[in-house]
Amino acid sequence: MPNSISIENLDGFSEDFNKDRANIIAANATMKNGILEAATDYKGVRNIPNSFSVDLKTGKITNQKSSGRCWIFSALNTFRFEIMKKYKLDNFELSQNYIFFYDKLEKANYFLESVLKTVDEPVDGRLYSFLNAGPLADGGQWDMFANLVRKYGVVPKEVYPDAASATNSRWMDEMVTSKLREFAITLRNKALSGEAETALQKEKTAMLNDIYRMLVISLGEPPKTFDMTLRDKDDKVYQENGITPKEFYDKYVGINLDNLVSLVNAPAENKPMNKMYTVKFLGNVVEGEPVHYLNLPIDKLKEAVINQLKDGHPVWFGSDCIKFSGRKDGVFDRDSVKAEQLFNIEYAFTKGDRLMYGDSAMNHAMVILGVNINNEGKADRWRIENSWGKDAGLDGYYIASDSWFDEFVYQVVVDKKYLDKETLGLLDQPLIELEPWDPLGSLAD
Incomplete structure (x- = not known):
């Protein structure tokens, strides 16, 4: 045939x-x-030096282990940088487990609320199937992190260290998700039978009590207050007794989250540039700020990032860390990981086509700590702090070529003060809603 x-x-x-x-x-x-090792071009690796004209120093490399918490690790790594700088510390780490706990609890509530909003949707329809697929996924986005910090604050890692189910979250996620799906059936049936909203909310609260118990057994109960002692390089001691997580954030981190904005580069035909976007049913804290982004040309993202780095502050960013990733050599670079040469093919996608046709999206969040500005005044490589432990990459760090940044960086979070006046004006636009399965809604894990 x-x-x-x-x-x-x-x-x-x-x-x-x-x-x-x-x-x-x-x-x-x-x-x-293996493919990555066979595709590595030693000349390409040699041509991307591990030196930078702007280079921020931070503490020991963190390790998310077998969990999808990169968005939490990278965000907290930007916070700890400010603490270490302010208090002259060689190293400091904030509790990822603390944010993780409340993210799971809030996601459970967000899912059950979404179930109540979609009772008229068929169970096998696209929307409900999408919501039901991974209601308790480990991954997240910047605005989801910011909402958790606004509500719950942060704590030092020594106060609430990682539990076994934080470093390997599969079985906790599996068991809590199964219970949530069972709860969803109950809520849908009661809502469809005409049960009053007050009764449904009471039922949901009882369900969340069960989820809370499962999370505490898995991760431990988060502290409401704690004691802390910091000693800086000059032996000056900072001591707190009975401080709350929100008080600790305000006093020791002090970043105004309302001043931080999310910029994306999504050059797809269905997403005009210079517009504000959000994604339906994407979030964790029901009463929190919606996930939102300003879509800009990639040069605008770079300009803001460089401004922030030069002013001494790291940058949270989201990218596709799979494409042309030389993990052994610690490089993200198409000229160093020559998969096309290995297979004698060519990937001719545009960045917009990759997004539109599902070949690429943000899947991992890291921190930009440095950039090299060449003699022409242009960025040619970037220094990246990862959260895969010190044995990955170059002692835990990576170098990204500027061309890789162009193609595979999708999102950066910067302070508004590093944007020009014209870009600032774009932030006041109404949000354009995207469908829940839009690639801009992908979670970094």
Whole structure:
């Protein structure tokens, strides 16, 4: 049949493959070492130096381990930088487990509220199926993190260290998610039978009590107050007794979250530039600020990032960390990870096409700590702090080429003061709502 793969086709494919010596060498190298290692171009790696004209120093590399908490780790890493700088500390770490706990609890409530809002949707329809697929996913976005901090504050890691279910979250997620889906059936049925809103909310609160118990058993109960002692490089001591997490944030971190804005570069045909966007049913804290972004050309993102770095502050960002990622050498660079050369193909996607057709989206959040500005005044590489531990990359750090930044960085969070007047004016526009499955709604994990 002309629409099937014939034996003659297979013979032709094999003959074409084996007549080219480069194919045999590529297969031998890849079979032994794996795709990324076989695709690594040593000249490309050598051509991306580990030195930067703007370079911020931070503490020890953190490790999210087998969990999807990169968005929490990277955000808290920007916070700890400010604490270390202000109090002259060699190292400091904030509790990722603390934010993780409340994110799970708030996501449970957000999901059950979404169930009540969609009782008229068919269970097998696209919307409900999407909401039901991963109501308690580990990943998140910047605005979700900011909402948690506004509501709950932060605590030092020593006050609420990682539990086993934080470093490997699969089974906790599995068991809590199953209970949430069961609760969803109950709420839907009662809502469809005409039960009053007050009764439904009372029922939901009882359900959340069960979820809280499951989370405390898995992660431990978060502190409401705590004692703390900090000693700086000059042996000056800062001591607190009975401080709350919100008081600690205000006093020791002190970043005004309302001044931070999320900029994205999504050059897709269905997302005009210089517009504000949000995504339906994307969030965690029901009463919190909606997830929102300003879509700008990539040069505008870079300009804001460089301004913030030069002023001595790191930048949270989201990217596709899978594409052209040389994890062993600590590089994100198309010229260093030559998968196209290895397979003798070419990826001709535009950035917008990758987004539109599901080939790429933000999937990981990290911190930009540095940039190299060349003699022409242009950025040519970026220094990145990751949260995969010190054994990944270059002692936990990565270098991204500027061309990789262009293609695979999707989101940065910067202070408004680093934006020009024209860009600031764009922030006041009404939000354009995107569907829940839009790639801008993908979670960093």
